[in-house]
Amino acid sequence: AAVIFNRLRRNMRLEVDATLLYALGRQRFIDFARDKKVDSPYNTYRCYGLPPGPICNPGLDSIRAVLSPAQVGYLYYVAQANGVHVFAYTYAEHRENCRRVREGQSSG
Known part of the structure; x- marks a missing residue:
């Protein structure tokens, strides 16, 4: 939220x-x-x-x-295949998270 x-x-x-x-x-x-x-x-x-x-x-x-709602500054998120969301503050971070999710890498 x-x-x-x-x-x-x-x-x-x-x-x-x-x-x-x-x-x-x-x-x-x-x-x-x-x-x-x-x-x-x-x-x-x-x-x-x-x-x-x-x-x-x-x-x-x-x-x-x-x-x-959580008091965080995140503006972006992407869901991994397991349903866990990966959050980002910037669009550049979000793009990298999306790439990792597409490639099946851990959000780690």
């Missing part, structure tokens, strides 16, 4: 894959470069701010995270 709050405070696009997949009506990207151009208020790669409504029912952990 902290990353989302931090991005909103800086008027950055949220760029959340889950909202884009919701807009596309599927669970996987086919052509990410093309997919992220879809015209939808749920496409947080194009639109600023929060989408117009929820994309799912949040779990208790998600609700707790929003009510009491």
Whole structure:
């Protein structure tokens, strides 16, 4: 939740894959470069701010995270195959984390 709050405070696009997949009506990207151009208020790669409504029912952990977000300065994250997220302060760090995740390396 902290990353989302931090991005909103800086008027950055949220760029959340889950909202884009919701807009596309599927669970996987086919052509990410093309997919992220879809015209939808749920496409947080194009639109600023929060989408117009929820994309799912949040779990208790998600609700707790929003009510009491971690006090960190992270602006980026990427999920590893095991579901663990790797966080970054800068876009350069994020790109490196993405490369490592794609190559299956430990976030370490």
